[in-house]
Amino acid sequence: MNLEFGGFIMQGAPLTDEIAISLSQLIDDSQATNRRDPSHSDLDFIVQKAELWIVDPKNEGRNVGKAKRLRAVLYWALENDIKKGEKLVKSVISIVKASGGFRKDSINYTGQEQIENLMQAFKSTGYGLTLNGEIQPVILDNLSEKEMSEALHNYIRRAKQGVEDAALVAGTGKDLMEAVAAHVILKKMGSYPSQANFPTLLGQAFMMVGVATSYYKKDSSNPEPATHRFEKSLYELACSINKLRNKERTGHGRPFLSNLSQEESISAIESIGVVAEYLLNKLELNIKTT
Known part of the structure; x- marks a missing residue:
């Protein structure tokens, strides 16, 4: 699904160094008591959908955590194919939201600090991320x-x-x-x-x-x-x-x-x-x- 603002269609979500880091932290469950969704298999699906599977560490046979895996793919896209990277950013946010990652009462809640870090990373791109995972245009004058x-x-x-x-x-x-x-x-x-x-x-x-x-x-x-x-x-x-x-x-x-x-x-x-x-x-x- 594309993001649409009054006839303006956004094909993906912005990707910067800061967003790559913050988004990776959003799915990192290495310090959590229980594993959180999205799972590695969820990442398989959206990475393949963004046509970035060939640069995924998992596809290369490396055993890495979700955060390190996503960060590696996003950094490659940032340097080599921004369109595919932006498509992946949007997909990750969508799947985290669908899993309850932005809801405090969900077992998959990612954490307020992680969400606020990602919100701040988005702000300098001309777009904003809300606490419940919605991407919206920022009024530049503000x-x-x-x-x-x-x-x-x-x-x-x-x-x-x-x-x-x-x-x-x-x-x-x-x-x-x-x-x-x-x-x-x-x-x-x-x-x-x-x-x-x-x-x-x-x-x-x-x-x-x-x-x-x-x-x-x-x-x-x-x-x-x-x-x-x-x-x-x-x-x-x-x-x-x-x-x-x-x-x-x-x-x-x-x-x-x-x-x-x-x-x-x-x-x-x-x-x-x-x-x-x-x-x-x-x-x-x-x-x-x-």
Whole structure:
């Protein structure tokens, strides 16, 4: 089952280093008096379903505990196949919830500390985990400056890896590029023009961190920096991708118009990640040097 938020479909649940550690602790029953579900056979099923069985220590004949086993698979996915890893994260949370792992009165209760650790790990991804195991979008405006930056970087990382739901920022009406542009303007000006069209909003964000756009007029007395052509191309790329955005978010949650192929959509998402990362990095460098 996919997670859906008002037409926005999340194919998996975010995966980071912190989530990999916290999620592994959630199923660790090595210190418990009695064995808790999910069992090793439960893990067999969901690891195979996520197509990660080939890197599972159990498949390699190693006798390891559930926590160490899951952590090994998630770390491999984090480095090599984030989509499969995110699918596994969602499956683990679902099976822990179905087993009663989030209920204090259940024999399979995982423990308040373990749940709170995982909740904290999710917070910096732009998603939240409730005490009863529900994954929900976080309102980015409610995050601290550090958490906001971490959330946007996490979206960017996932977009660069072609994760489809990363193109739209859950809990907002913005796509990732628009969210980053708004964040830049808000940081520099204290507010941003919510009614501005995308090219204007992005152009203002570029300008505020010293990045060139198509509207840049070079000083005829000085040669144009070599980076300007690159930056102008990034601006045009972002604007062209924005035109492909599926504003109504129909077509089974896909972020782009339905006449785009899957391969074209993934390329567009990866490109969004490249432009967004460049702009966000420029903002952070700008803040450090002022």
